[in-house]
Amino acid sequence: MTDIISPEWLLHHLDDPDVIIIDCRFTLGQPEAGFKAYQQQHLPGAFHLDLEKDLSGPITDHGGRHPLPNPQKIAKTFENMGIDEQKHVIAYDDQQGAMAARLWWLLQYLGHSKVSILDGGWSKWIELGYPTTTIQPEAKPTTFTPHLHQELLAEMEEIRQKLHHPDTILVDSRDERRYRGEYEPMDPIAGHIPGARNYFWQEVLQKQGEWKKTSELEKHFQALPKDKEIIVYCGSGVTATPNFLALKQAGYKRVKLYAGSWSDWISYPDNPIAKGEENG
The missing domain is CATH 3.40.250.10 (Rhodanese-like domain)
Structure with a gap:
C-alpha cells in the first residue's frame, strides 16, 4: 500500500466503492474552521473528521494536548463511515499533511494499513481544478475491528x-x-x-x-x-x-x-x- 497517492490517482478512483476519502482539515486555535471549510467545499464523497472531536481523546492531567482517542470509540466512528478491512482510506487536509498524517498513523496503530495521504492535499487538488462538492455523503456502516500495534x-x-x-x-x-x-x-x-x-x-x-x-x-x-x-x-x-x-x-x-x-x-x-x- 502506497502511503502517498497522487491527485491524479484519486481523481480516477472517486467512484471506487472500496475508496473512502476523509477530510481532516483543522486549524489550531480555530476549532470550528475545518468543519466550516468542509461544509463549504470538499472532495466528492469525502467525510470529515475533526482533530479534537474525533482524532483525540479528552484532555486530562497527563497525555498532552491531543491525547489518543479511545480505540473502541474511534473504531465506532470508522464503522459509521463504512471503513472496514477492505476499504482504502485516503486522508487529506490543508495543513501540509499534518492532520492527515495523524489519521494515517491512527489507522496504522489500529491495524488498518490500507491508508494513504493525498499528496499536496486540498491546495493541490484545487490548483489542479479537480471537482469539489458541498454534498455530504451517506455512509454505509460496517464493522471495524481494531488490532492495536x-x-x-x-x-x-x-x-x-x-x-x-x-x-x-x-x-x-x-x-x-x-x-x-x-x-x-x-x-x-x-x-x-x-x-x-x-x-x-x-x-x-x-x-x-x-x-x-x-x-x-x-x-x-x-x-x-x-x-x-x-x-x-x-x-x-x-x-x-x-x-x-x-x-x-x-x-x-x-x-x-x-x-x-x-x-x-x-x-x-x-x-x-x-x-x-x-x-x-
Whole structure:
C-alpha cells in the first residue's frame, strides 16, 4: 500500500466503492474552521473528521494536548463511515499533511494499513481544478475491528527509561526556536526532552507542499542510523506524524510516536528539560 497517492490517482478512483476519502482539515486555535471549510467545499464523497472531536481523546492531567482517542470509540466512528478491512482510506487536509498524517498513523496503530495521504492535499487538488462538492455523503456502516500495534507507540515512562540510551534516538519535530526553548506559543514550559535531535516536520515537504521523494528523505535523515530505534515527538503528537511517515518512507523500520509528546512530558514535574542545541 502506497502511503502517498497522487491527485491524479484519486481523481480516477472517486467512484471506487472500496475508496473512502476523509477530510481532516483543522486549524489550531480555530476549532470550528475545518468543519466550516468542509461544509463549504470538499472532495466528492469525502467525510470529515475533526482533530479534537474525533482524532483525540479528552484532555486530562497527563497525555498532552491531543491525547489518543479511545480505540473502541474511534473504531465506532470508522464503522459509521463504512471503513472496514477492505476499504482504502485516503486522508487529506490543508495543513501540509499534518492532520492527515495523524489519521494515517491512527489507522496504522489500529491495524488498518490500507491508508494513504493525498499528496499536496486540498491546495493541490484545487490548483489542479479537480471537482469539489458541498454534498455530504451517506455512509454505509460496517464493522471495524481494531488490532492495536503497540510497537508504534511510546509512552512517557519508556521515554524516561531510554533517555540517552545508545540504541534509541529521540526526534523533536517542532521548529528550531521551540526546540531550543527560545519560544513556546502552545505550552507553559519551553525546551525539549534531553538528548533529542531536531528535525522540523515541514522539512519532509517540498516548497509546494508535496512530499519529498524517497531519495530526498533518505538524505534528509542520513545522520540517523537505520539500525537505531527512532522515537518522534512534537508539541502534542500531531505534527510528529509526518516525520513518522517520512522516516518509514526513508526505510527506517523501528519508528515510534510519543503520542503525548512535549505537552505530556512537561506535565510530570520531575521530568528533565533541556534547552539549546543538541544535534551533534
